[in-house]
Amino acid sequence: MDIEIQQKLRQSNLKITQARVCVFKVLSDQNVPLTAKQIYQQLYLNHQQISLSTIYRVVSDLERAGLLCQKLNGRDEARYVLINKSEAESLNIQCADLTKINKASLIKSLEKVFQQFNVDVLDIEFSPTLH
Secondary structure (H helix, E strand, O other): OOHHHHHHOOOOOOOHHHHHHHHHHHHHHHHOOOHHHHHHHHHHOOOOOHHHHHHHHHHHHHHHHOOEEEOOOOOOOEEEEEOOOOOOOOOOOOOOOOOOHHHHHHHHHHHHHHHHHHOOOOOOOOOOOOO
C-alpha cells in the first residue's frame, strides 16, 4: 500500500514525506471524509506523532495536487476525502486541429472557465486524432 501511495505522490509531483504518506494512508483506509483533527487522532492511535499544523499543510498540498478534495458542510469543520479518479466524471471534447494553438494558454483558459463553476480539473489530455 505504501508503494502505491508513493507512486501517486510522485505522479502528482509531490515530494514523498512520512507525513504525506501517513495522512494519505489514513484517508485511504477510511470510507468517510475526515476532519484534520480526526486524521490527527487516527495517527495518534497508530503511534505516529505528526502535528496538527503539519496535517493541515499536508491536506492542503494533497488538495492542490488533485489527490483529495475538501467537503464543507455549513459551519462544520472541513472534511477531507481522497479523489478516486476512476469515479470522477470526465468531459471529452473533440476538436478539429489543435496543432497551431498554444496548448498552455488553452489549458489556463479552460481552468479559469471550470473555476467559475467550482469544478476541479484533474487532468487535461491531448491525444492525436485517429482516422
